[in-house]
Amino acid sequence: MSKNSPTITTNLQWAQMIALVIAEGCAVDHERLFTEAKLSINAWQSLSRVDQDDITALWRAADRLGAPPEIGLGVLKHFHFRTLGPLAFKMMVATTFRQSIIEALHQISLVSEAWRYTLTEQGNLGVMTFNLTNPRMEITHHSYDAFISACARTMQDCFPGENYRFAEIWFAHPDFGLRSKYEQLLGCPCKFNTSSYAICLESRVLDLPLASADPLLYESLDSRLKHQALNLKNLSGSIETAILSLIDRGLIPNRKTVADHLGFGERTLLRRLQDEDITYKEIQEQVFEKLALHWLKRSESMNYIAEKLGYSDAASFRKMLKRRTGLSIREIRTSFLN
Secondary structure, three states, X not given: OOOOOOOOEEXXXXXXXXXXXXXXXXXXXXXXXXXXXXXXXXXXXOOOEEEHHHHHHHHHHHHHXXXXXXXXXXXXXXXXXXXXXXXXXXXXXXXXXHHHHHHHHHHHHHHOOOEEEEEEXXXXXXXXXXXXXXXXXXXXXXXXXXXXXXXXXXXXXXXXXXXXXXXXXXXXXXXXXXXXXXXXXXXXOEEOOOOOEEEEEEHHHHOOEOOOOOHHHHHHHHHHHHHHHHHHHHHHHXXXXXXXXXXXXXXXXXXXXXXXXXOOOHHHHHHHHHHOOOOHHHHHHHHHHHHHHHHHHOOOOHXXXXXXXXXXXXXXXXXXXXXXXXXXXXXXXXXXXX
């Protein structure tokens, strides 16, 4: 993905699990993995969300370290439905399986920036298709394998029994001569070299009533999750807009000036961010990173960029950008030339 495109992030807990899966699959420690990916081992400290490009960098590092092509299936070993929190329980207490899937996919689409999901019926199959929010995003087949593995594990944990097994899974990548291994681990037939990535169930399953249905609990969980997702989306977007507006006016963005711009106190801003498990620093640095890369591509000076972003000196700015991108200023400028 172009570094001038909006930053797409993923949940920190998911990113940490991916790093664990890759380290185990390559038989290396985290320090070796992050070094190979040109990321700082401490790059994710104090973050609640991680740049999706970091995940892609880890998967590509895995390929260079000799990882097997099916390494993404390692998520089956480490993922547990409790990772989804209230969403997993909401799926279990829905009235029908169709309701469970549609609402869950909608919810994930709200809180995940990398993926979009659709549920359609094709013949006798209900097809859940996975697409990227940005088709130009650079991503490896491992990310698809990992996410499909998480879905498969969630299904196994939340809906044990014959009725709710996948009918088949579609992969747009080749089978690498490992079709039987994919089918054994995922528990269903797998098709490869398809036009899209998708998980398929028999259509008749979609409208089966769930034995664990609890309409009152479902409504409560549904309301809670929608509230959390919309607050997170709206709050983060509002803060980003405020930061950009302040910079455009020649003002220095910080927690106080951003809170003032949004019309509430700094303590209220911090409390709302804490409730949504995200930090002001992460949102601000995401904006700063995008602006800095844009200005560097225009060959602006380091002093100009540092001053515009409110840094006391260019060295502090360099440190921030190196921590987020894993690259020095010279390496960034060289990448633009290349």
